[in-house]
Amino acid sequence: MKEFFNKFKDIYRHEELRNKIGYTLLLLLVYRIGSFIVLPGIDAGALKQEEEEGLLAFLGLFTGGAFSRASIFALGVMPYISASIVIQLLGLAVPSIQKLQKEGESGRKKITQWTRYLTIAIAVVQAPSYITQYVPDAARPDTMFWNISATLILTASTLFVMWLGERITDRGIGNGTSLIIMTGIISDIPRGIYSEATSQTIFFFLIELAFLIVIIGAVVAITQAIRRIPVQMARQANSGSMLPQGEGARSYIPLRVNSAGVMPIIFAQAIMFIPALLQNSEGLQDSKILQSLTDIQGLGYNLLLFVMIILFTFFYTAIVTNPNQIADDLKKNGNYVPGVKPGKDTAEFIDRVLSNITLPGGIFVALIAILPAVVMIVGLTKTQMFGQFFGGTSLLITVGVILDLLQQIESHLLSRHYDGLMKSGRVRGRNQTAISSGYTS
Numbered sequence: 001m002k003e004f005f006n007k008f009k010d011i012y013r014h015e016e017l018r019n020k021i022g023y024t025l026l027l028l029l030v031y032r033i034g035s036f037i038v039l040p041g042i043d044a045g046a047l048k049q050e051e052e053e054g055l056l057a058f059l060g061l062f063t064g065g066a067f068s069r070a071s072i073f074a075l076g077v078m079p080y081i082s083a084s085i086v087i088q089l090l091g092l093a094v095p096s097i098q099k100l101q102k103e104g105e106s107g108r109k110k111i112t113q114w115t116r117y118l119t120i121a122i123a124v125v126q127a128p129s130y131i132t133q134y135v136p137d138a139a140r141p142d143t144m145f146w147n148i149s150a151t152l153i154l155t156a157s158t159l160f161v162m163w164l165g166e167r168i169t170d171r172g173i174g175n176g177t178s179l180i181i182m183t184g185i186i187s188d189i190p191r192g193i194y195s196e197a198t199s200q201t202i203f204f205f206l207i208e209l210a211f212l213i214v215i216i217g218a219v220v221a222i223t224q225a226i227r228r229i230p231v232q233m234a235r236q237a238n239s240g241s242m243l244p245q246g247e248g249a250r251s252y253i254p255l256r257v258n259s260a261g262v263m264p265i266i267f268a269q270a271i272m273f274i275p276a277l278l279q280n281s282e283g284l285q286d287s288k289i290l291q292s293l294t295d296i297q298g299l300g301y302n303l304l305l306f307v308m309i310i311l312f313t314f315f316y317t318a319i320v321t322n323p324n325q326i327a328d329d330l331k332k333n334g335n336y337v338p339g340v341k342p343g344k345d346t347a348e349f350i351d352r353v354l355s356n357i358t359l360p361g362g363i364f365v366a367l368i369a370i371l372p373a374v375v376m377i378v379g380l381t382k383t384q385m386f387g388q389f390f391g392g393t394s395l396l397i398t399v400g401v402i403l404d405l406l407q408q409i410e411s412h413l414l415s416r417h418y419d420g421l422m423k424s425g426r427v428r429g430r431n432q433t434a435i436s437s438g439y440t441s
Helices: 002-013 015-034 044-052 078-090 095-101 105-134 144-171 176-187 189-199 202-227 263-279 288-294 299-320 323-332 344-377 392-424
Strands: 232-236 250-253
Touching: 002 015, 002 392, 015 144, 015 176, 015 392, 078 105, 078 144, 078 263, 095 105, 105 144, 144 176, 176 189, 176 263, 176 392, 189 202, 202 392, 263 288, 263 299, 263 344, 263 392, 288 299, 299 344, 323 344, 344 392
Parallel strands: none
Antiparallel strands: 232 250
16 A cells, blocks of 8 residues: 555656656546537426437447437547548558558658548548437437537547547557547546446445456456567577577567557447447348348357457457568578568567457457357346446456556656666676567566
8 A cells, every 4th residue: 555655645746747647637527528419498307307318328328428419529539440440450451551551750740630530531421320320309400500510519529539538548548549439438437337336236336346456356367467468589699690598698579469459449439339320321220131230239249340350460460460570570580480480480470470360359359349248148247338448348448548658658658767766876897798579568
């Protein structure tokens, strides 16, 4: 406990880190306030009645209830995520986008600009669909002027939420988009606990809470473990020559079992929202296929979600980890993988190892994602809102984002610690040569 409070003291003493955390919390507060601002002209009473009947509660999980409240932030960051998915998929097939991805900072800025334009286009399409399909007729004015103005407000608000996420990433701490989604998930926890407590006996409710704590602890422990697994050892050559097996300095290639983090979950869930949008279209209400893909307790929905998460895990890992670049950096720094020739053979070896370790990581994430459906099917929980916290997308995103956030905070504290040592003159030179593969975990 003493160490816990000492960590808070260290954070407070670190002025830059303190300002970053304060800035992040301020922007997240702005987002939460905006999620309670209802679109002008909406009858909030009619919306509340519809919400109690289950107006796409699962979609509301990612917006902190803004979706079901017909808030100006009802679309949240989903249009931005959808645009990011499209741009990254195009990067695999369009040579011009591939070229921009290799141009460094200038190319990244251009791709970001295209993503923003596509976000506007997606929001303009999704906003009218949301208004006509998910806002009850009794709760909204039926005029052309109101529909156009509501579409403009939803689109502008989506861009504002996207801007908040970018500002958090650039000037705050953590990934802004992930933090915004996590904030919406956490905000629903008290409401979910209350709904379950009022519909369940105290004895079984306490059992549910204990089971939930065990699941959260297991997910945190396993997630931390698979992030720290070193995969393959590299050795440094002596004056450019290959050393015999067992000789030479060793360094680890930082391949992780789950290099993609929580992004495959977010991407897969964004795709899973499409059947819900299509189901309310004219002529598709009675489609049995769409009904199975929108039932979060159904086989079709969970099977598709399972497969999508695994596919996006491979896809996003391929984006964030480039075997050719790792092989080139190993060669430039005089490192090599024992028994593998430098260059192309090393890149192929790293790609093969990466594919083998990504599969179990993707399966683990996918299994946790469908766990709430299992919990609700066996009748462990009475309400859907509380059952969603037993694993699933909400738990994986929350755990992943919090761990990344803590890692960034620790990095800032370590940086300040080392800077203090350098200024105090306590660090002395040693007759040792640091060995690095050019990558850090």
